Amino acid sequence: MSAPTPTAPLAPAIDGASRECFHCGLPLPERSHFTATVDGEPRPMCCPGCAAVAQAISDLGLGDYYRLRTARPAGAPAVPEFLREARVYDHPAVQQSFVRRLDGEVREAALILEGIVCAACVWLNERHLRQLPGVLAVDINYTTRRARLRWDDARIPLSRILAAVQAIGYRAYPYDPARAQEVLERERKSQLRRLGVAGVLGMQVMTLAVALYAGADGGIEAEYKTFFQWLSLALTLPVLTYSAQPFFRAAWRDLRARQTGMDLPVALGLTLAFGGSLWATLHGAGEVYYDSVVMFVFLLLGGRYLELMARRRASAAAEGLVNRLPALATRLTGDARAPREERVAASALAADDRVLIRPGEQIPADGTVTDGRSSVDEALMTGEGRPLPKATGDRVIAGSLNIESPLQMRVTGAGQDTQLAAMVRLLERALTEKPALARAADRAAHAFIAVVLPSTALVAAYWWQTGSELWLPIAVAMLVVTCPCALSLATPTALTAAAGNLARRGVLVTRANALEHLARATHVIFDKTGTLTEGRLRLTHTETLDALDAAHCLRLAAAVEGASEHPIARALRDVAGGDVPAAHAIVNTPGLGLSGRITDRTYYLGSPAFIAAATGRTISGDRLERLGRDGQGLAVLADGRAPLAAFTFDDPLRADAPALVAGLRGLGKSVLLLSGDHPAAVRRVAAACGIVAYRGELKPADKLARVQQLQRDGAVVAMVGDGVNDAAALAAAHVSIAMGRGAAVTAAAADLILLSDKLADLGAAWHTARKTLRIIRQNIARAAVYNAVALPAAALGYVAPWLAALGMSASSLMVVANALRLVGRRPPWRAEVRETQERFFRRPPPAA
Amino acid sequence: MEIVYLLIPLVLILAGVVIAALFWAVKADQFDDLEGPAHRILQDDDDRNPKTTEPRSTKNKH
Numbered sequence: 001m002s003a004p005t006p007t008a009p010l011a012p013a014i015d016g017a018s019r020e021c022f023h024c025g026l027p028l029p030e031r032s033h034f035t036a037t038v039d040g041e042p043r044p045m046c047c048p049g050c051a052a053v054a055q056a057i058s059d060l061g062l063g064d065y066y067r068l069r070t071a072r073p074a075g076a077p078a079v080p081e082f083l084r085e086a087r088v089y090d091h092p093a094v095q096q097s098f099v100r101r102l103d104g105e106v107r108e109a110a111l112i113l114e115g116i117v118c119a120a121c122v123w124l125n126e127r128h129l130r131q132l133p134g135v136l137a138v139d140i141n142y143t144t145r146r147a148r149l150r151w152d153d154a155r156i157p158l159s160r161i162l163a164a165v166q167a168i169g170y171r172a173y174p175y176d177p178a179r180a181q182e183v184l185e186r187e188r189k190s191q192l193r194r195l196g197v198a199g200v201l202g203m204q205v206m207t208l209a210v211a212l213y214a215g216a217d218g219g220i221e222a223e224y225k226t227f228f229q230w231l232s233l234a235l236t237l238p239v240l241t242y243s244a245q246p247f248f249r250a251a252w253r254d255l256r257a258r259q260t261g262m263d264l265p266v267a268l269g270l271t272l273a274f275g276g277s278l279w280a281t282l283h284g285a286g287e288v289y290y291d292s293v294v295m296f297v298f299l300l301l302g303g304r305y306l307e308l309m310a311r312r313r314a315s316a317a318a319e320g321l322v323n324r325l326p327a328l329a330t331r332l333t334g335d336a337r338a339p340r341e342e343r344v345a346a347s348a349l350a351a352d353d354r355v356l357i358r359p360g361e362q363i364p365a366d367g368t369v370t371d372g373r374s375s376v377d378e379a380l381m382t383g384e385g386r387p388l389p390k391a392t393g394d395r396v397i398a399g400s401l402n403i404e405s406p407l408q409m410r411v412t413g414a415g416q417d418t419q420l421a422a423m424v425r426l427l428e429r430a431l432t433e434k435p436a437l438a439r440a441a442d443r444a445a446h447a448f449i450a451v452v453l454p455s456t457a458l459v460a461a462y463w464w465q466t467g468s469e470l471w472l473p474i475a476v477a478m479l480v481v482t483c484p485c486a487l488s489l490a491t492p493t494a495l496t497a498a499a500g501n502l503a504r505r506g507v508l509v510t511r512a513n514a515l516e517h518l519a520r521a522t523h524v525i526f527d528k529t530g531t532l533t534e535g536r537l538r539l540t541h542t543e544t545l546d547a548l549d550a551a552h553c554l555r556l557a558a559a560v561e562g563a564s565e566h567p568i569a570r571a572l573r574d575v576a577g578g579d580v581p582a583a584h585a586i587v588n589t590p591g592l593g594l595s596g597r598i599t600d601r602t603y604y605l606g607s608p609a610f611i612a613a614a615t616g617r618t619i620s621g622d623r624l625e626r627l628g629r630d631g632q633g634l635a636v637l638a639d640g641r642a643p644l645a646a647f648t649f650d651d652p653l654r655a656d657a658p659a660l661v662a663g664l665r666g667l668g669k670s671v672l673l674l675s676g677d678h679p680a681a682v683r684r685v686a687a688a689c690g691i692v693a694y695r696g697e698l699k700p701a702d703k704l705a706r707v708q709q710l711q712r713d714g715a716v717v718a719m720v721g722d723g724v725n726d727a728a729a730l731a732a733a734h735v736s737i738a739m740g741r742g743a744a745v746t747a748a749a750a751d752l753i754l755l756s757d758k759l760a761d762l763g764a765a766w767h768t769a770r771k772t773l774r775i776i777r778q779n780i781a782r783a784a785v786y787n788a789v790a791l792p793a794a795a796l797g798y799v800a801p802w803l804a805a806l807g808m809s810a811s812s813l814m815v816v817a818n819a820l821r822l823v824g825r826r827p828p829w830r831a832e833v834r835e836t837q838e839r840f841f842r843r844p845p846p847a848a
Numbered sequence: 849m850e851i852v853y854l855l856i857p858l859v860l861i862l863a864g865v866v867i868a869a870l871f872w873a874v875k876a877d878q879f880d881d882l883e884g885p886a887h888r889i890l891q892d893d894d895d896r897n898p899k900t901t902e903p904r905s906t907k908n909k910h
Binding site: 189192193196197200201203204207221224227231 | 849852856859860863866867870871874875879
């Protein structure tokens with residue numbers, strides 16, 4: 001792979017004084033030193049993006065592009081049009097930003113699709129791509145238009161897959177937020193134009209229609225009637241050919257793919273109405289329905305436009321997560337004391353790079369702070385709004401925001417290896433997977449269309465045979481009034497909105513079925529340590545056994561523990577205060593205790609048995625009994641002669657645990673506590689939370705057996721753990737919930753991850769899950785009822801064509817609007833962006 | 849009634865003008881942000897640097 005590497009400043013080749021980017025023609029930024037080798041010459045580049053593209057073009061032997069092109073690409077870094085669908089995307093340097101390498105030659109990429117107008121398009125694309133040899137998995141989210149594609153690079157290159165998408169009339173691009181925005185924007189604008197044309201011309205046609213209707217009653221001279229009809233025809237034509245184009249295109253696509261799509265009935269209805277009117281106009285006899293045609297198109301387009309906006313809102317919160325990674329980073333090179341700064345693409349960072357983050361900038365990669373002290377807003381990972389202090393040695397995560405002062409960090413994970421990327425992948429998986437409910441609705445929608453077409457033909461034939469003039473408007477109404485899209489929309493919009501809402505609170509949904517199972521769970525199993533409790537020991541009591549005072553004993557104990565990461569060591573350090581003496585010659589006996597020398601005297605810290613063995617002195621039985629009751633942690637400090645002090649520890653209960661348990665029991669769920677801990681400790685926690693069913697001293701296999709037992713009895717089991725232990729039981733449960741800060745994201749295989757690490761948010765997730773399921777059911781029921789009522793009504797002639805168009809649009813909108821209730825309090829994408837900008841993006845004036 | 853032969857072409861021209869205006873508006877991003885301008889009037893764009901006395905350049909970032 002020949003990734004372009006920024007090298008020391010090079011004199012631009014050929015036209016020596018050129019200060020423009022060779023690829024895009026933008027002026028070079030000062031101190032820019034990006035180059036790419038084109039035609040054997042190093043060329044100056046304005047940014048790493050251009051450099052990567054230019055290098056790729058050159059390496060593919062397409063350097064002629066630069067000789068032949070007549071126009072510079074607009075906007076940097078742009079890929080020239082003729083290469084857009086071509087091999088440039090196979091180049092590793094270009095793939096770096098959006099492709100993830102899995103085992104062997106398997107690759108996974110996030111794509112964005114242009115031209116998806118209905119749920120059937122999703123189905124078509126998925127089916128079409130899945131049959132390509134080498135494509136392993138395709139999942140497309142209708143709401144966000146994003147696709148997750150997995151393929152075997154040894155069998156098929158990415159460009160072939162992209163070409164295959166284009167062959168069936170769509171366009172696929174590598175997902176990048178800016179491009180996604182552009183695609184959406186373009187689609188929105190073209191819809192707006194079509195809508196406008198349909199509206200303005202529609203009004204003219206309606207005016208003429210009023211005259212014609214009035215004339216039909218009051219008499220109109222044949223001359224004017226003919227004139228108005230021809231005029232209506234002329235005005236309807238642009239509406240049909242321009243505004244209604246998307247419907248015809250989609251219908252044609254469906255026909256070619258030999259399947260019944262959502263737009264087929266619409267296109268048929270339009271053709272029928274227009275064809276009938278045309279015939280009437282040409283023969284000067286019969287009714288014209290031009291007003292119905294334009295009305296349809298206008299209402300359907302209006303409905304679609306609103307739906308597009310609503311869907312955008314539903315997915316905004318989920319999308320927000322992805323857009324958080326900055327594009328550029330400041331890399332430090334050279335001497336550590338007087339480093340040189342260079343701006344590089346965030347995706348070009350590698351482990352062990354040193355990076356400078358100025359206040360107001362986002363952290364471009366995961367890493368460890370090496371210099372500086374600041375506070376960092378990690379809200380996107382944890383939902384926690386309060387900035388966290390960070391100093392040397394602390395870990396920072398990509399996408400969080402540096403607030404106060406500059407930080408230097410060493411990169412530990414960049415690009416696709418960051419926790420943010422892992423999170424995004426998990427969320428994406430949840431959003432692109434189709435839960436069983438959605439698949440069933442999709443199937444129903446397709447079957448429904450297959451029923452509508454022949455029944456329309458039958459009904460139309462019946463009315464025609466009775467000699468009624470109504471057969472045409474009735475057939476048209478039947479074709480248009482049915483709205484299978486409402487069925488297909490019901491589930492995905494609700495899920496996307498709910499997942500986005502939860503992500504904003506710090507609850508990550510990683511599986512599509514998670515919310516459904518969560519809502520339906522009958523049994524909730526909690527783990528104890530780290531789940532109901534904080535998983536962090538706290539010193540509860542110090543009992544002196546000798547002449548030394550408690551504070552002194554604490555300092556000695558903390559000294560013996562040294563820099564250990566053992567929970568007891570941390571608890572001791574938390575309270576010991578600053579002036580801990582230095583211990584040396586520390587000897588650790590794992591599981592029992594440690595010893596260390598402080599000013600020529602050896603101290604021991606550990607379990608009573610360890611102390612007894614080391615000093616030959618024991619603590620009296622009843623004292624030990626008293627200290628060790630309730631299953632609390634106990635450590636004894638001794639010197640060579642006698643025990644000095646005993647410390648007891650406990651693992652404090654999370655403050656929000658009892659409320660959550662009470663809430664779950666209030667919902668009628670059975671709450672269980674299964675733990676591997678000492679039964680006394682388990683009993684204490686269970687009592688504090690109000691859990692009746694609890695078991696202690698369970699091995700992982702016992703927990704698994706218990707989960708399976710419950711499932712055999714017909715329970716829907718939700719299991720809450722710390723995500724790392726109990727993997728088997730978590731995997732077996734219907735839905736698993738992992739408590740997790742940071743690192744857990746990559747490790748946990750849970751369906752739901754509580755990034756906020758707050759149990760209260762789990763309660764909120766439960767609430768949202770129930771609401772989601774309720775809304776999905778409502779949506780499906782409403783869509784089904786609407787169609788079941790509308791079709792017969794149209795067949796009997798009770799539905800005028802314009803009413804049919806209104807009904808169809810309204811039913812789609814109703815479903816999407818219902819799902820929008822899950823988005824939450826505020827429209828996130830604007831308010832949040834503006835808030836962030838106002839708070840942080842006012843850079844301090846340069847210290848000149 | 850002959851007047852319609854004058855009025856209708858006039859109306860059509862008007863419709864054409866409306867459509868042209870709409871296309872221009874869409875192209876010029878007039879529909880881009882329908883909420884922002886309402887809030888913008890409330891925002892203080894105080895100059896952070898008191899030394900510059902000229903009014904801030906109007907940045908139409910879209």
